[in-house]
Amino acid sequence: MNLMSGEKKILIFVHNFYEELELHYPRIRLIEEGYKVHVAGPESDTTYEGKNGYPCKSDVAIQNMSADDFDGLVIPGGYAPDKLRTMPKALELTRKFDEQGKLVAFICHAGWVPASAGILKGRKCTSYHAIKDDVINAGADWSDEPVVVDKNLVSSRMPKDLPVFCRSILKILA
DSSP states (O other): OOGGGGGOEEEEEOOTTBOHHHHHHHHHHHHHTTOEEEEEESSTTOEEEBTTSOEEEOSEEGGGOOGGGOSEEEEOOBSHHHHHTTOHHHHHHHHHHHHTTOEEEEEGGGGHHHHHHTOOTTOEEOOOGGGHHHHHHTTOEEOOSSEEEETTEEEESSGGGHHHHHHHHHHHHO
16 A cells, blocks of 8 residues: 555545446545545535435535645546536536646546546547547547546546556556
8 A cells, every 4th residue: 555645635526326336436445545535516415316326425515626635536427427517616626637637537427527628639538438429529539448548537438447447546646
């Protein structure tokens, strides 16, 4: 374990109809490695329902967050990213993390958020095949691989890619 990891903080977005595995698997892996993980939703201390009915309670409100206070951002998929990409503050945070060269990790449908934030142009990434056109139209070089790393961006396609997604996240944060 990285001895400095206890000092690092990660932000994870949540909204209704998030993909449970894509939020909880990275959250638990990061906590196991000593990272302080904050789950941010539209409202703090609010329970959001996953696609399969599993709840997740937010610690903080997206509106009150600053990229300056965190070492990375993880965006789970499901249908939550379609809601998150309509939130100006979620897009601003995503842009700020990228501008600062900090981790921006997204999986499955979560590619909608960095696409709407305008950070994919000229970058290599992957996503769930159903949003491939959206990611390409945002200027990305899309590739059908379990994980794609482009500098600070880490992207994956679906829940079965979570082991390699999380390993790549931890490498970027090391």
